[in-house]
Amino acid sequence: MRRRALVGLLVCLLVAGFYPAAATGQQPVKLTFWSWRVEDKWAYDKIIQAFQQRNPGIQVEFVPFKATEYNTILSSALTAGKGPDIIHLRAYGGLETFAAPGYIAQLDFDKLPELKTFSRQLLDGARGRKDGKLYGVPFATQSLVIYYNKKIFAQNNLSVPKTWDEFLTVLKTLKDHGVLPLANGGKEGWTLEVMSGVVAPNFYGGTAFYDAVTRGQTSFKDTAYTNALAKMLDLRPYMHPNFMGVDYTTMQQQFINEQAAMFIGGSWEIGFFKAQNKDLDFDIFVAPPSKAGTTPWVSSYNDGNYGVNAKTPYMDAALKFIQFTATREFGQMFTDMLAQLSAVPGVEVRDPILKRVQELSRKSTPYIMLVGFRWQAPTGSTLLQSALQGMMAGSKTPEQVGDEVTKGLSAWFEPFQGR
């Protein structure tokens, strides 16, 4: 008898477990929305509320993943014929991976007339490379900058450096005064790629080099590029002595808790820094060039797009949400809350720091590996990130980094073959 009861209980448990949300009657459509922006969840939740008030029949759940795991998880899910209804997609090659096999619903100006007003440059980041079709609504442009703690600068009588040498002097002064100058670390390779995106363009000559290398007229073995990478080594003495073990979260923590004076990173941090420490008095500058008077280059790119899973059972609802992300209203909320530059045209930038990012990004250059070399495996980013870890740890020279990246890319980038 007792066993009967036990078996019965077990069966109930199992059934209850497998059908937790048995759909009954006219319930609202529930969309899931995957993203790699863990830090932005609070803002997305609010934006989604605004959307839901206008569209009572649709509910959206924002599910963020750790950035370094996101692509692999998304990739498995989509090949499984599953995945979320709304997908936060990367741009360029990161979009192509999912668009080319048909996992992402195609968009066009008929479905989304709002997109007509978007800048062509941004839309290029949302197009498939092979078919040139649109697959997403661009959401933000990001620029790579240097954050500094104004209070620490003032305490040490420092001002924003105008040249690379001044920059090094600032770093040295801070170190001599017992302050950790740079929060940056090397445990996660992508943070080093970001650092190269800040430091290197001024020394390799910005867009001219980008054009040459993407056309195959030169390669990453070019001394212009390797010498530019070598400049990163100048910064090494000013990072934590154990910086190679410092991960992204620890970097952020150190700058937020005012334990480090500067943080080399992307414009997406502004909102997060402010939310985490209201008293943090910080601003940004861009990597200074070698000579005073030249306008410095700023690496920037289309950060990504909102796309729709081609297999979603709720295509109409998902499109409605995507459409919402292309409106001025969304763009304004996005910019105000997250302090990132929305891709929607005509959005007013109110945050003073973000305004400065916008001004400084006038002379922008494509973030080189992300925009130009993520089309096939091994990607420029994969290769560069690992090699930079070697370089910053002292086991590789900048020339070896250039060699390795060029050799790796030659697997699919024909102009590099035989170089």
Place this chain on the structure above:
Amino acid sequence: MNRPMSGRVAAQAVLLLNAFLVLAPMVIMGLSAFKSTREIFQNPFGLPGVWRWENFARVWVEAKFALYFRNSILVTIASIVIVMILGAMAGYALGRFRFGGNDLLYLYFLSGLMLPIRLGIIPLFILMRNLHLLDTLWALILTYAASGLPSAVFILTGFFRTLPADLDSAARIDGAGEWLIFQRIMVPLVRPALVIVAVYNLIPIWNDFFFPLVFIQTDRLKTLPLGMTTFFGQYSTDWGALFAGLTLAALPVVTLYALLSQQFIRGLTAGAVKG
């Protein structure tokens, strides 16, 4: 035993040191679970100034630990029940019946003890996809059940063979049906072996991370180990919550172990220790 005193003291010192190295990290984990992040950074080794139970409440509710626990319990119980039922049936047939191909079939099951099933993950992934089982708990249950079968068949066949031969023949003469003999006479006699099968499979299934990582994408279907990774991504700056999550995740296993340590030690080393 007249060993020198100094030798015994040295032995105790080594054993105590090792016990300390095992326990200290776990105690610190438990204590840190009650601290604020700031306190963990500033006073990592001491007792918490205030015992912050709210760390646990936050993890349990906000970080969906309740859900992850439910999924892990469901998957583990269902897989083990299937392994026990199918394993007992197969072990009974292999251990008590003579038929052509008996040895061959037995060896076939045993081959599973050597095959690293993880290396078949790509075909398994595609198979589950075609069966529309990806991103369901069934994908996990079936995989665990299948990989638990070889050891179950091995253990149970051996047990059934040791039972006296006239047991079932007597019952058969009395006119009892095969199923009745199996269920009423045989299964109760191999109960100790079933316990070994359950214990042997329990911990590896409960702790598995690889298959959920590949099969499960939806947050509310994640098992505890996979859910932990989501949780660590989302709470990466809140060390109090992180330690609370770790403690909470370790608690059921540690409690169970405290109650049944001998069974677990014997069960988990069963494959490596003879007799």
Place this chain on the structure above:
Amino acid sequence: MRTSRRMWLVFFLGPATVVFAAFITYPILSALAFSMYAWEGIGRRGFIGLANFARLFATFPYSGLLVNAFWHNVLVFVVTMLIQNVTALGLAVLLARSPWGTRGYRVVFFLPVMLSLVIVGFLWALFLNPIFGLVNKFLTLAHAGALARPWLGDASTSLLTLIVVNAWRWLGFPTIVFLAGINAVPEEYVEAARIDGAGEWDVIRRIIFPLLAPAVTIIVLLTFIGSFNWFELPYIMQGVSGAPNRATDVLSLLFYRTAFGEVDTGLQDIGIGSAIAVLMFALLLTVSAVGAVLLRRREVELA
């Protein structure tokens, strides 16, 4: 009667056979076949023979990554043998003399084996954080601050650190196995040796170690299989790309990210992934088979 007997056999054996065949045998066998086809995403295209293997061995960066990861697995095996299993043997010898508290020590030593590697990995990742973590803080407190370093971020220490964390989790397992092996040594052998005037060390060396051979073989075998299947700990603590600069990359990580999607783009290459799986499979099976033969031979010698 005969048919009904056959029916019952099918009834008893059928379910287990079907489940085992579908979810173990079929995937393993197809994994072998998959490595010889061309792939687009998870769509299988034409038969291409050994071309995937050629690509894996001959094209940069796969060739380098494969060799790099393989040697890391070898290192994991060797170092685990040296630090984990030798320590375990020492502890087992101590415990075999039944000192005060043996039962308690057994229970405590085995405790971490129960914990999920995910928990163990995250816990030690927090402890090993170079700035906030307590390992470096402890070293500073113990006036050994010079030893503090980025354990997981420094290419020269990261893999070793992972191996030590792994040993922390596993140590109790070989200890218990060795202890059972020593306890199984017949008491009269030991007594006889003692009467012959053998010292403590002589007893261990001449009597216990030789009779422990089967237990040692099993532990070597399990350590080998474990080392070459190593995945959870490096994944949790260092990420799927084997940071820093591939210093903790192992075959399973390489296999996983090649088959299921690279970190920055999610690109998949099932062909290369399957080829890696086949190589690992061949290696594991060969070693397991050799190990099983050795084991049987040693047991025969003992009998």
